[in-house]
Amino acid sequence: MQLVFATNNENKVKEMRSLLGNHFEIITLQEAGIDIDIPEPHDTLEENAREKSSVIYKMTGQDCFSEDTGLEVMALGGAPGVLSARYAGEQKSAADNIVKVLQELKDKTDRSARFRTVISLIIDGKELQFEGVCPGRILEQPQGSEGFGYDPIFVPDGADRSFAEMGLAEKNTYSHRARAFEGLITYLKEQGEQH
Numbered sequence: 001m002q003l004v005f006a007t008n009n010e011n012k013v014k015e016m017r018s019l020l021g022n023h024f025e026i027i028t029l030q031e032a033g034i035d036i037d038i039p040e041p042h043d044t045l046e047e048n049a050r051e052k053s054s055v056i057y058k059m060t061g062q063d064c065f066s067e068d069t070g071l072e073v074m075a076l077g078g079a080p081g082v083l084s085a086r087y088a089g090e091q092k093s094a095a096d097n098i099v100k101v102l103q104e105l106k107d108k109t110d111r112s113a114r115f116r117t118v119i120s121l122i123i124d125g126k127e128l129q130f131e132g133v134c135p136g137r138i139l140e141q142p143q144g145s146e147g148f149g150y151d152p153i154f155v156p157d158g159a160d161r162s163f164a165e166m167g168l169a170e171k172n173t174y175s176h177r178a179r180a181f182e183g184l185i186t187y188l189k190e191q192g193e194q195h
């Protein structure tokens with residue numbers, strides 16, 4: 001089964017592919033010959049994920065999925081949340097975003113946070129959503145060089161190292177994206193068994 005993954009983020013594609021069995025093949029936007037920056041105009045992860053999958057479904061007519069992820073820091077009232085990619089500005093710099101989060105948490109004792117991923121799947125023209133949450137905490141300083149985005153400052157519950165200090169396989173045992181993807185895979189397998 002082929003699914004177009006509506007993202008231009010190579011790190012996300014790498015993570016998703018590492019979770020797949022033989023039954024599913026992920027086609028990237030580049031492989032589908034699509035070169036657009038998909039808009040994320042809404043106030044919720046759910047709406048942004050739906051926007052991305054709908055745009056790609058309209059362009060390709062193929063089954064597809066998208067995902068939107070946010071880092072939600074409790075002491076910041078859930079920020080950066082849906083603004084995670086451009087928290088420190090439209091340049092969408094991971095380094096700048098990390099500096100801003102650490103600065104805002106400087107005097108806070110509660111460093112709890114969570115990543116939340118929403119996947120929007122469009123299959124046979126119908127939309128379904130799957131959520132994955134990874135609770136954890138924000139470090140005082142960045143640690144590690146693997147991964148991307150906020151990985152160097154996030155330690156998932158149950159671990160003693162940041163996501164950026166883990167290989168992909170270990171990150172996937174905790175990650176929000178892996179958890180949301182599990183829901184997607186379970187659904188697709190059930191569909192496959194019914195046909």
Ligand code: IMP
Nearest residue numbers: 067068069070071084085148149150151
């Ligand atoms: P988006 O889902 O591409 O809009 O991502 C929102 C922001 O969260 C971006 O700044 C990403 O770099 C960041 N982000 C998404 N997933 C992860 C992750 O697994 N680890 C760290 N940062 C992430």
